[in-house]
Amino acid sequence: MKRELRREIKQDEFASWLEKVIGWGTEHRDEVRIGVGVAVVLLAAFGALAYFHGHRTREADRAYQEALATFHAPVSTELPAGADRPGGQVFATAEDKYKTAAAAFEGVDRRYGSTDVGRRARYYAALSRIELGQYAEAEKTLRGLQGEGDDGLIPDLSRMALAGLYRRSGETDRAVEAYRGIVSSPETSLPRDYALQCLAGTLEDAGRNVEARAAYRELVEEFPGSVYTATARARADYLQSAEQG
Numbered sequence: 001m002k003r004e005l006r007r008e009i010k011q012d013e014f015a016s017w018l019e020k021v022i023g024w025g026t027e028h029r030d031e032v033r034i035g036v037g038v039a040v041v042l043l044a045a046f047g048a049l050a051y052f053h054g055h056r057t058r059e060a061d062r063a064y065q066e067a068l069a070t071f072h073a074p075v076s077t078e079l080p081a082g083a084d085r086p087g088g089q090v091f092a093t094a095e096d097k098y099k100t101a102a103a104a105f106e107g108v109d110r111r112y113g114s115t116d117v118g119r120r121a122r123y124y125a126a127l128s129r130i131e132l133g134q135y136a137e138a139e140k141t142l143r144g145l146q147g148e149g150d151d152g153l154i155p156d157l158s159r160m161a162l163a164g165l166y167r168r169s170g171e172t173d174r175a176v177e178a179y180r181g182i183v184s185s186p187e188t189s190l191p192r193d194y195a196l197q198c199l200a201g202t203l204e205d206a207g208r209n210v211e212a213r214a215a216y217r218e219l220v221e222e223f224p225g226s227v228y229t230a231t232a233r234a235r236a237d238y239l240q241s242a243e244q245g
Contacts, residue, residue: 060112064121067104071124073097095132102128119145119154127161135169156182156189163198172206193219193226200232204239213239 091097108121129138145158163178179199200215216236
């Protein structure tokens with residue numbers, strides 16, 4: 001009985017509230033009509049905004065994918081002798097390819113720079129500039145990307161690319177510092193075994209064999225299942241025998 005009584009009370013309260021709403025609406029027809037009109041306009045605006053955002057996202061992704069296809073396109077002089085010419089875009093020289101790719105990625109960045117796609121395009125534009133030997137421009141871009149966006153992968157990839165840039169341009173100390181920073185970072189999303197391999201290789205290339213052997217040994221001990229372990233072990237053994245001999 002109590003449950004039924006409570007339900008009847010609630011129904012009466014709702015009916016009373018509904019009567020009041022209807023009465024207010026009858027007395028304020030003009031206000032209601034204006035309010036409904038505003039709501040319709042707002043709904044239309046939200047719908048148009050959603051459509052525009054979806055269209056913009058699709059356009060950004062299409063432009064980025066086209067630029068990425070250029071970046072990975074083959075170069076005719078690098079194809080195996082006698083091989084059939086692959087379908088799609090083939091460049092006469094690597095310089096032509098990376099110039100075209102850099103321009104395409106930078107075009108995506110100009111149009112969609114505040115989005116994740118724009119940041120990824122900026123990263124690949126920097127990689128293209130590295131291939132073209134334009135190190136200062138690439139370094140500036142990669143440094144800027146390290147503090148941008150919520151996508152942690154792009155800042156981390158930019159750190160790795162920057163370390164590779166230093167190694168490639170002969171700035172060994174800066175490369176070593178950058179690789180060691182990646183190896184020691186507990187928050188990095190990058191494979192630490194790869195960073196260790198790069199660190200050891202950089203040290204070995206610079207003739208810093210004692211440090212290189214230590215880095216190879218660290219890789220072997222910390223990542224026994226890594227794809228780089230066998231090579232690291234062989235290089236560490238070679239450097240040790242060379243030191244002893």
